[in-house]
Amino acid sequence: MSEAIKNITIVGGGTAGWLSAAIIAAHHKGSSAEGVQVTLIESSDIPTVGVGEGTWPTMKNTLRDIGIKEADLFAHCHAVFKQGGKFVNWVHGNGDFYYHPFTVPLGYGRLDLAPYVSDIENYAVESNFQHHVCEAGLAPRTISESEYTGQCNYAYHLDAGEFAELLKNHCRDNLNVKHIVDTVNEVTLTSDGSIKSINLEKHPAVEADLYVDCTGFAALLLGGKLNVPFIKVDDVLFNDSALAMHVPYENADSPIASHTIATGQNAGWIWDIGLTHRRGVGHVYSSKYLSDDEAESNLRKYLGKAGEGLTTRKITYQSGHRERFWEKNCVAVGMAAGFVEPLEATAIMLVELSARYIAENLPPSKTIMPTVAKRFNQQMRYRWTRIIDFLKLHYMLTKRPEPYWQDHTNPDNIPDSLKEDLAIWGYRGPTSGDFESAIELFPAASYQYVIYGMGFKPDFSQQAHLYQDKQQAEMIIQRNQKITEQMLQTLPPHREYIEKWLASAQMK
Template sequence: MKIIIVGGGTAGWLTAAIIAAQHNGHLPGAPELVLIESENVPTIGVGEGTWPTMRNTLSSIGLKECDVFKRCNAAFKQGGKFVNWVNGNNDYYYHPFTVPTGYGRIDLAPYLSDITNFATLTNFQQDVCEAGLAPRTLAEQEYQGSCNYGYHLDAAAFGVLLKEKCINDFGVTHIVDDVKRVAVSPNGEIMGLTLENQGEISGELYIDCSGMHSILLGKALNVPMVDVSAVLFNDRALAVQVPYPSDAAPLASHTIATAQNAGWIWDIGLTSRRGVGHVYSSRYLSDDEAESNLRRYIGDAMNTLTPRKIEFNSGYRAEFWKNNCVAVGMAAGFVEPLEATAIMLVELSARYIADNLIPDSAATRVIAKRFNEQMHYRWQRIIDFLKLHYMLTKRQEQYWKDHTNPETIPDSLKDDLAIWHCRGPRVEDFKSAYELFPAASYQYVIYGMGFKPEFEKQEYLYQRKNEVESILRRTQQLTTQLLQNLPPHREYIAKWLSQH
């Protein structure tokens, strides 16, 4: 089988790496991978946050964690801090990557007197992040840690690292050229590509990683987008790279998302700089107003910076795999970067393709059908989860008030909330094999936003108070130990890398 990937960047090279690592392109009979990328199409390059899934992905493709940190100016990401999302009065809550103590065995929420402190009372990671600590000590091995974590990394440098791995270790053929024409058969199969300089090329499977252009699935096969802008309003972003005041400046080990009057600002700390950007809706905020928000947030350092403007339409493809073409990354869909779902979807999509490279047309039709079903479910869950961050707000700006309008809330999320008003999210609510976010994620967000289920109506169900008190004491003991033992984030990275 010959697989042609159109588009580089994180999506293209990560997809190539995952498939090539699993199928070992050097062996006879293994798939041949060809990646075509244009030097005239810049990558978006702002997807700098990952989920903990990336740890297994990097390990599986044979990358040393220390090399990723060195090459990509990487830092640890232990979750997200959401500032001013509730009422705009310096409130904040965390969505940590470590699940609550006792998770899956007992639901602690009904026993808490102040449910808005759910993350602090049931988990040590918020305190670890607030103290600016790393998720592990020097005694722990790479890809391990006392705290669950993902990464902050330079997306452009990450793409280069993956490209080198694919070409040097996996034998992926790299072609730098522009796709001039896509030949499509009467039955909708892609028959081949005509490149600007290198002529015609064809394969059995085409993977569209061409970003928002989607030149294969979108333009050639005419698969439309499903627009979700009525649910998620944001359609613009202004992004800048902010230098640290000194090499010893504190390094946050979490993404900071600070709500604004009509959107929010992300703040991602790499070892070399911060990636900062304002996501907003052009229906509520002009570009100049958004830049003013960004300047207020960044301060004097903004005087020497020019923001890069990114326009996008929130939505996903009506089909993700059509005939012999499958879209991965932004070619498949895009929503605002809240909760860093973009790279995680690339991982999941590439893993599915790698697991299902079966040279049988009848089987491929079933594989495509199942992939579409899974991805539709995942996109709906992403949209529900992101909307959850907005719809519980008490902020009074029109942008935020409109997010609470029931007409903008998906029916699937309304159904969940109808149940959670009575007893909160539980593990058993998320039994699908295709879930992206566990019940813990929903608990952190809705309780952090001040949503309190009516537990008292079934108070007789909650008779494990002594057990809960023991768990909460143990959590506080563990928090104290970690605060004593874990090193400062920047200090840990410097010492660890000096040893490798």
């Protein structure tokens, strides 16, 4: 039997399956005879599960690498730009808000503006123009700029179902991905515990050199057959339920927010994501602190008349991840690997990073696979630790009085790694040197936006001799004000830009 790795089978469709297929096939020239053959098996009777429709700025490079035009993404997936997140009522619950924009602060990497801003909670306002761009409802670029570029860093909001369909067609038409629609009957193993074959109801059994588990929460291969344990983190991140709605716009020309709006509630938060044809709105909450009826009441109060006559879709999940993500000849991607909650759009970002790792580190021979798997597991454990810490950071600094929020501040359910970070950040802000990985999910700038936005201010006076650059800081803040004024004058309204851009793209 050949030890060469030439056939990869992905079990499960949806965003995780088709995005993985596209990334691997594009990298390994699946469309050529010498490339790696990628096969995707999906059942027609298993609906996709998704509680968010947001992405991370990494998606720009991913789409470009797999060969999808940005205009096609917008035209087929009702996509819009996402320039960051707006967090409303997370600090005091009285209308307060702060932004986590995708563009790094001015002077980032050279001078930390935090010791010099007038009010730490206004850090994103004084250090970054994107707060103002989002508040004004503007696009991240002008009509003269080309695709995948822009004065502001951005990601996308998109219709997840349509995105999976776009990826599917691209994979089949351009990347030679073999598509099988069938139901898995049985997964057979070899004598050493590796996966031997996927037995199907209507098609012959499928054998591959590597299997990618994209079967969602079921984790049919990695969890169900290979019995890799699931590590729960619901003692750190409490949410386990969501109610979702599709909300029509009041008018066809209603403004589209160019950011995710996350509004804190008494026991959870509500996401509000604008697409071109509707909004995706939902309530994430903990069933321990809030009943389904109470959550629906929160959601309908938030929506007002816009929610009248609409029904909710209930989603339940368990926060956590697999103990290992690559076992033998099987690697889990997407919710089969783990899921916590849709805060900060980590789900699709992890699919990108996992599939990219598989593609770029796929060994030519099975004999090297254990080493690749070991390194993948090490990286993913680190990334999950960082994700859990970063999401917890959004909750634990709150000053809200409700039991749900106060329990998040309890030191007993704050990870030690996060406690260590905060001990250091007590006298200076987050810096790039605080993070071990060369490719961090969230840069130091993201941590700065969140902790400062939540009102956490380091005691810079403990090392006052390090902060003697007030004049330079003021120049950067003034420069930010000028850039902000320029952008508010030149950037077009979000919806207007999308409509004009797509109209011009169709004419070419």
